[in-house]
Amino acid sequence: MPGDAPGQIVKLWEACDRKPVGRGAVRLTEELVHEFAEQIRRGNFMFVAASRLGFTKSQIYNWRNRGAKEIEQLEQGKIETVTLCAVFTAEADRASGDLHDRLIVDVLSCDDPKVKLEFLKRRWAKIYSANPNASEDPDTGETSDIDVAGMIAEKLAALRDV
Numbered sequence: 001m002p003g004d005a006p007g008q009i010v011k012l013w014e015a016c017d018r019k020p021v022g023r024g025a026v027r028l029t030e031e032l033v034h035e036f037a038e039q040i041r042r043g044n045f046m047f048v049a050a051s052r053l054g055f056t057k058s059q060i061y062n063w064r065n066r067g068a069k070e071i072e073q074l075e076q077g078k079i080e081t082v083t084l085c086a087v088f089t090a091e092a093d094r095a096s097g098d099l100h101d102r103l104i105v106d107v108l109s110c111d112d113p114k115v116k117l118e119f120l121k122r123r124w125a126k127i128y129s130a131n132p133n134a135s136e137d138p139d140t141g142e143t144s145d146i147d148v149a150g151m152i153a154e155k156l157a158a159l160r161d162v
């Protein structure tokens with residue numbers, strides 16, 4: 001997908017007609033795309049970022065749905081240009097990924113093991129939220145004893161490799 005790598009987003013911008021999109025008080029512009037992505041990188045949820053910039057949840061859904069369709073059509077060669085909706089979709093996804101990566105790095109570099117365990121509980125709730133000394137297999141429902149310290153080390157090592 002064009003939004004997966006920074007180079008692909010550059011190509012998407014090159015295929016964009018850059019005309020404002022929408023009707024009403026807030027229209028999708030280049031500046032709005034950049035500021036929306038920056039709001040997400042700062043840690044805001046998409047809906048919070050939208051509210052701060054003066055547009056609604058439904059506009060997010062509409063622009064992202066339209067953008068996803070345009071990206072798909074561009075990849076299939078059905079169209080040669082896209083609207084700002086396609087770039088909005090790709091930039092929002094990339095910003096969300098950037099934020100997620102930064103949060104993981106922050107957790108991994110934290111010296112407090114309680115912070116790391118809390119992250120693991122929230123990220124892999126089925127494994128870590130119940131008894132910290134047992135794990136339930138999601139397929140069979142069987143409970144088995146686990147080595148908590150070993151599992152934390154294993155998950156953190158896997159995250160470092162990402």
